[in-house]
Structures are given as structure tokens and as C-alpha cells.
Amino acid sequence: MSKNANTANASDLAFNREMDFEYGVTLKIAPGVRRIVANNPTPFTFKGTNSYIIGRGQVAVIDPGPEDETHVDAILAALPGERITQILVTHTHRDHTGAVDALKARTGAQVLGFGQTDTERGVRTTSPSGKIFVDQDFTPDRQLRDGDAVEGEDWKMDVIHTPGHAPDHLCFALTGQRTVFSGDHVMGWNTTVVAPPEGHMGDYLTSLEKLLERRDLVFFPGHGGRIETPQRVVKAYMMHRKMRESAIYACLQDGARFIPQIVEKIYPRVDSIYLPAAALSVLAHLELLLERGLVQAEGPPAIETGFVALPPE
Numbered sequence: 001m002s003k004n005a006n007t008a009n010a011s012d013l014a015f016n017r018e019m020d021f022e023y024g025v026t027l028k029i030a031p032g033v034r035r036i037v038a039n040n041p042t043p044f045t046f047k048g049t050n051s052y053i054i055g056r057g058q059v060a061v062i063d064p065g066p067e068d069e070t071h072v073d074a075i076l077a078a079l080p081g082e083r084i085t086q087i088l089v090t091h092t093h094r095d096h097t098g099a100v101d102a103l104k105a106r107t108g109a110q111v112l113g114f115g116q117t118d119t120e121r122g123v124r125t126t127s128p129s130g131k132i133f134v135d136q137d138f139t140p141d142r143q144l145r146d147g148d149a150v151e152g153e154d155w156k157m158d159v160i161h162t163p164g165h166a167p168d169h170l171c172f173a174l175t176g177q178r179t180v181f182s183g184d185h186v187m188g189w190n191t192t193v194v195a196p197p198e199g200h201m202g203d204y205l206t207s208l209e210k211l212l213e214r215r216d217l218v219f220f221p222g223h224g225g226r227i228e229t230p231q232r233v234v235k236a237y238m239m240h241r242k243m244r245e246s247a248i249y250a251c252l253q254d255g256a257r258f259i260p261q262i263v264e265k266i267y268p269r270v271d272s273i274y275l276p277a278a279a280l281s282v283l284a285h286l287e288l289l290l291e292r293g294l295v296q297a298e299g300p301p302a303i304e305t306g307f308v309a310l311p312p313e
């Protein structure tokens with residue numbers, strides 16, 4: 001993999017896997033922003049979930065992380081004499097929300113997030129990692145919507161609804177700071193998993209466009225280190241998806257009908273642990289091709305369904 005990040009070449013995504021951190025230790029990463037990494041590294045969560053502390057004195061925590069008392073203890077220990085008044089949730093996957101209840105119980109903080117959506121949510125059989133990953137019971141004290149603002153003593157954030165990885169996914173932008181907490185929508189260490197029905201490729205691309213229209217200087221993602229060139233990264237990820245889509249369409253034109261055949265062709269060297277995620281990602285692209293009338297499905301779109309390419313209009 002090339003280290004050259006200057007070209008937004010889709011076949012050459014320049015992932016940044018450098019990250020300076022120590023589990024359980026808060027690190028000041030920007031004015032008014034501290035980060036503490038939960039000790040839940042996996043092939044899907046990289047080093048673990050990032051929890052961010054916003055402000056001084058009366059603070060907000062973005063994504064308390066997995067259900068892990070040590071992590072909650074570490075967050076509280078990092079804030080002597082300070083008070084957590086708000087808990088913000090980017091999306092209801094358990095590696096982000098598992099600690100919400102414990103942190104709320106110990107601080108009395110208000111919990112803010114999108115809340116329930118109308119869309120079908122992911123279950124174990126549609127989980128990229130094979131685990132139950134959606135926190136179906138999450139009920140925020142305050143429901144957030146696109147364009148809302150959240151305020152503390154010395155900070156203000158704008159809410160950006162960015163469905164695609166999850167239907168309830170939110171990014172939080174520090175008002176006037178050109179800084180976005182991008183959750184799992186945009187991460188520098190890897191591409192985001194878009195796994196139906198939890199994930200939706202059309203929504204995901206629209207949500208990327210939403211960030212592309214902004215002029216931010218830095219993203220702080222849910223996993224991995226800061227993203228210093230956010231516009232370039234977003235553009236590269238959009239090109240990457242476009243390239244994948246063309247490759248999938250070409251596979252169908254070449255006579256492939258089933259997702260495993262396509263996966264074999266476009267992910268020839270993928271580690272077996274990522275195979276379910278790769279198959280779900282292909283399904284997400286096929287769903288979008290279906291919506292655009294470029295593909296026909298021989299049944300409800302699913303991993304085992306056959307697909308046929310239609311000629312472009």
C-alpha cells in the first residue's frame with residue numbers, strides 16, 4: 001500500500017494507521033478536546049473505540065465506548081473536579097453505546113443521540129463481525145436531528161445526520177472550529193463497513209457528499225487517529241466506492257450471478273475474517289445498482305440471491 005496521500009487514487013487508498021495513545025490515559029488532541037481510547041481492539045474496531053471529552057469544567061463525552069467498567073472508571077478518573085453533563089452518541093453500535101448506561105448512572109448526564117429509526121436494523125446474521133452489534137434498546141433523553149445544535153459552557157456543536165454505516169449515525173461539528181467528530185462514517189485507518197440492512201450504500205454516499213461540501217480542517221473518528229486532510233479522504237473514499245461499483249457491475253456482465261463469485265473476484269486476497277463484511281459490502285452495492293435500475297435480482301436482495309446486469313439506458 002502506497003504511503004503517498006497526495007493522490008486520491010481509488011485503487012490506492014492511503015490509510016493512516018499511526019496512532020499515539022495509551023489505553024486508559026486521556027490525551028489532549030486539540031483545544032478543548034481530549035481523547036481516551038477503550039481497550040477493545042478487534043479487526044473491526046482497530047485499536048479500540050475513541051471516547052472524546054469536549055470542553056472544560058462541564059464537559060460532554062462523545063461515545064462512552066463498549067460495556068467496560070475499566071473504561072468508564074478511566075473516563076471519570078480523568079475528570080477530577082469536572083462534571084460530565086452530556087453524553088453524545090454517534091450511532092447505536094455496542095462498541096460506542098455499551099458504556100452509556102453506566103456513565104449516565106454515575107454522572108446523571110443527559111444522553112443525546114438520534115434515537116429510533118424507521119429502518120430495519122442489523123442482527124447477528126447480518127453482522128460483519130458475527131456478533132450482535134446493534135444496541136436496539138437505546139433511547140436518548142434528547143433526540144437529535146440534522147441541523148440541531150448542542151451546547152455546553154465553552155463549546156457548541158452542530159449535528160449532522162450521516163446515515164449509511166448505521167441509519168442513526170450522527171457526526172458532530174465543533175461550531176466555528178472546522179472540526180468534525182466523524183464517528184464510524186469516515187475513519188482514516190480503513191474504509192467503513194456498509195452492511196445491509198443496517199448499512200445503506202446510497203445513504204452512505206449522500207452522507208459523504210454532505211461532508212465534502214464542508215471545509216473542515218480535521219476529523220476525529222470513532223476509531224483510529226485524526227484525519228488531517230478530511231476533504232481529500234472523503235473524496236478518495238467516494239472514488240473507491242465508485243470503482244467497486246464498476247467492478248461489481250463488470251463481474252455481472254462477465255456472467256457472475258452470485259455474491260461469493262463476485263467477492264472472489266474483487267477481493268482476491270482478503271483475510272477470511274473479513275469475508276462476511278466483503279459479501280455484505282457487495283450486497284450494499286448491488287442494492288444501489290438495483291435502485292438505479294442497472295441490475296435485476298432473482299428474489300429479495302440477500303447474500304444468496306442471484307443478480308443479473310441490465311444494460312445501461
Ligand SMILES: [Zn+2]
Nearest residue numbers: 093095184222
Ligand atoms: Zn465503531
